[in-house]
Amino acid sequence: MNAGASEPIAAVRLAGITKRFSDVVAVDSVNLEIADGEFFALLGPSGCGKTTTLRMIAGLEFPTEGSLKIFGDEAGTLPANKRPVNTVFQDYALFPHMAVEANVAFGLKMQRVPKHEIAGRVREAIRLVRLEGLEQRRSRQLSGGQRQRVALARALVNRPKVLLLDEPLGALDLKLRQEMQGELKALQREVGITFVFVTHDQEEALTMADRIGVMNEGRLLQVGTPAEIYEHPVNRFVADFIGQTNLLDASVVSNDTVCLANGDHIDGHCDLPVGTRVAVCLRPERAGMHPPEEVPADRQSVVGRLEGVTYLGNALVYTVSLGWARLEVRRENQPGGYRPPVGEEVAVSWTLDAISVVRA
Amino acid sequence: MTTVADRPTGLEEGVLATPEFEKAAARAASRRGLLLSLPAYAYLAVFFAVPLGIVLIYSFATRNRFGGTDLSGWNLDAYRKLGEPIVRDILFRSLWLAALTTLICLVVAYPFAYFIATRPPVVRNLMLVFVMIPFWTNFLVRNYAWRVLLGNDGLFTNISEALGLGERELLFTTSAVVIGLVYGFLPFMVLPLYASIERIDLSLIEASRDLYASGTQTFRRVLLPLSMPGVIAGSILVFVPSLGAYVTPEILGGAKTTLLGSYIVTQFLTARNWPVGASLSFVLMAVMLVATLVYFRTGGKNL
Numbered sequence: 114m115n116a117g118a119s120e121p122i123a124a125v126r127l128a129g130i131t132k133r134f135s136d137v138v139a140v141d142s143v144n145l146e147i148a149d150g151e152f153f154a155l156l157g158p159s160g161c162g163k164t165t166t167l168r169m170i171a172g173l174e175f176p177t178e179g180s181l182k183i184f185g186d187e188a189g190t191l192p193a194n195k196r197p198v199n200t201v202f203q204d205y206a207l208f209p210h211m212a213v214e215a216n217v218a219f220g221l222k223m224q225r226v227p228k229h230e231i232a233g234r235v236r237e238a239i240r241l242v243r244l245e246g247l248e249q250r251r252s253r254q255l256s257g258g259q260r261q262r263v264a265l266a267r268a269l270v271n272r273p274k275v276l277l278l279d280e281p282l283g284a285l286d287l288k289l290r291q292e293m294q295g296e297l298k299a300l301q302r303e304v305g306i307t308f309v310f311v312t313h314d315q316e317e318a319l320t321m322a323d324r325i326g327v328m329n330e331g332r333l334l335q336v337g338t339p340a341e342i343y344e345h346p347v348n349r350f351v352a353d354f355i356g357q358t359n360l361l362d363a364s365v366v367s368n369d370t371v372c373l374a375n376g377d378h379i380d381g382h383c384d385l386p387v388g389t390r391v392a393v394c395l396r397p398e399r400a401g402m403h404p405p406e407e408v409p410a411d412r413q414s415v416v417g418r419l420e421g422v423t424y425l426g427n428a429l430v431y432t433v434s435l436g437w438a439r440l441e442v443r444r445e446n447q448p449g450g451y452r453p454p455v456g457e458e459v460a461v462s463w464t465l466d467a468i469s470v471v472r473a
Numbered sequence: 474m475t476t477v478a479d480r481p482t483g484l485e486e487g488v489l490a491t492p493e494f495e496k497a498a499a500r501a502a503s504r505r506g507l508l509l510s511l512p513a514y515a516y517l518a519v520f521f522a523v524p525l526g527i528v529l530i531y532s533f534a535t536r537n538r539f540g541g542t543d544l545s546g547w548n549l550d551a552y553r554k555l556g557e558p559i560v561r562d563i564l565f566r567s568l569w570l571a572a573l574t575t576l577i578c579l580v581v582a583y584p585f586a587y588f589i590a591t592r593p594p595v596v597r598n599l600m601l602v603f604v605m606i607p608f609w610t611n612f613l614v615r616n617y618a619w620r621v622l623l624g625n626d627g628l629f630t631n632i633s634e635a636l637g638l639g640e641r642e643l644l645f646t647t648s649a650v651v652i653g654l655v656y657g658f659l660p661f662m663v664l665p666l667y668a669s670i671e672r673i674d675l676s677l678i679e680a681s682r683d684l685y686a687s688g689t690q691t692f693r694r695v696l697l698p699l700s701m702p703g704v705i706a707g708s709i710l711v712f713v714p715s716l717g718a719y720v721t722p723e724i725l726g727g728a729k730t731t732l733l734g735s736y737i738v739t740q741f742l743t744a745r746n747w748p749v750g751a752s753l754s755f756v757l758m759a760v761m762l763v764a765t766l767v768y769f770r771t772g773g774k775n776l
């Protein structure tokens with residue numbers, strides 16, 4: 114046997130996938146491997162190409178260039194009905210002329226699965242998403258959450274190799290969405306199928322996914338675990354898109370020094386050539402705040418004027434104006450902390466490992 | 474204690490007042506609606522219901538020897554005459570041609586309606602205008618135009634000759650009548666089909682493909698059932714006027730292919746047998762009524 118055989122086969126493998134609609138490049142040479150059993154999120158703002166990428170995996174859109182493999186088999190030109198994947202559509206796309214049971218059975222019927230087997234598998238899928246008793250309802254008689262479960266059951270009953278979810282929680286209200294996040298995650302663990310889901314909600318992606326691919330303007334910018342993406346964003350866009358962040362314009366002076374836009378030199382690691390325009394990324398919860406003369410020796414700081422305070426209950430967010438930039442500092446609401454009045458001169462500080470220097 | 478117990482009762486009365494008010498408002502609205510539709514009802518009564526009653530009365534009357542009609546001595550003779558082979562043949566031929574016309578319209582219009590419904594809105598409206606353009610020309614004139622096209626030295630014979638199929642005589646045949654009827658009533662099939670296909674969420678088609686259905690299966694299991702209201706409405710709108718068609722068969726058909734419309738006209742004007750003409754008209758109307766009822770029964774379901 115050759116050495117390559119021992120390597121696990123990727124559930125989905127995109128190599129140089131490009132999709133053009135007339136002269137618009139929707140997806141621009143994306144390379145991506147999604148492992149078997151992974152919960153993978155494609156994250157990005159609307160129009161970034163994430164949905165088109167998902168639709169190409171589903172077979173609802175065909176790549177202009179590149180290779181698309183599903184468990185090692187080239188699938189780029191196969192129509193949707195010939196691919197071992199199923200989709201949970203954004204608005205669920207339940208068949209309105211069929212009851213819940215018939216919706217769930219549809220895929221099995223089309224694959225000509227024997228009748229007695231269909232009945233058993235449909236019952237099992239309906240139980241899996243906890244919809245027992247609603248088998249004969251039409252989709253218009255269901256709530257948003259129930260519809261979503263039907264869509265899940267309808268896809269999962271086919272035991273796809275990969276389940277694709279297009280903004281699966283987008284149509285639900287906040288409370289239900291948070292509930293379903295946990296449920297989806299548990300469901301994925303239970304069935305052990307690779308889930309690929311598309312979302313524009315970074316919090317949803319961070320909460321649910323094993324790994325995240327961040328997209329913008331058709332390009333896949335970064336792939337990593339939620340922690341990697343949050344703590345080591347590759348560029349300004351990713352840093353800004355994921356979570357709250359302060360970005361200070363700067364340029365590279367040396368391997369461990371950058372020059373801020375106001376001329377201050379600060380420590381900061383980066384491997385970019387001297388003179389490159391960068392941004393220093395400082396998360397609000399990692400910034401400290403002190404009276405200007407009391408900054409601890411191991412911390413670097415900038416001085417500014419406190420402009421406002423937002424009271425969040427469990428935390429306080431201070432807005433500090435530096436004159437050339439504005440910073441947000443988030444402090445847990447602990448008794449006895451430093452609480453300067455608005456208008457006071459304050460120092461915003463950080464340790465070296467709290468910041469990252471990213472490409473602008 | 475008592476005040477606490479009293480208060481919810483008072484609140485309940487306040488809540489109950491709302492549906493009462495809504496009912497009264499609905500009653501007032503329906504009274505207003507009746508008043509507004511009164512002219513239409515009056516018009517229909519005078520110019521539709523009354524003549525219809527007259528036709529019904531005549532269908533039970535007897536033709537006298539001089540071509541007049543005796544209204545005394547009602548009987549079913551005129552209806553019995555409809556069972557005679559000549560009339561029965563005409564009836565069946567008309568039903569067959571109307572069904573054939575409907576089927577051809579359906580097969581031609583469906584892909585076309587689907588195509589229009591899936592275009593961007595601007596293109597959609599433009600194409601709908603194209604569908605309706607023929608209505609700007611008089612129906613009679615358009616039928617005569619077909620006479621030219623199908624005639625001896627017409628486009629169709631020329632093409633047929635050029636292709637080496639020999640000289641084909643189309644004009645004054647049943648085929649010519651069907652071509653004319655399909656042409657004339659096609660828009661009545663396209664428009665309702667378009668309206669019902671346009672309402673279908675196209676992601677349902679993608680969902681069907683995603684769930685392993687082929688194109689044919691998707692059509693049969695998803696698209697067709699969901700567009701059924703359009704199919705039924707279009708079929709009735711084509712079948713009913715085809716069944717009673719007079720102008721097209723007269724202009725494009727031959728003497729051998731008498732259809733219901735022509736036969737009824739003959740009964741009234743030439744044979745001067747008003748009772749038979751009237752009874753046949755009534756049978757025709759009964760068929761249309763049944764077709765319309767079928768539409769309302771099935772059209773409301775599912776969607």
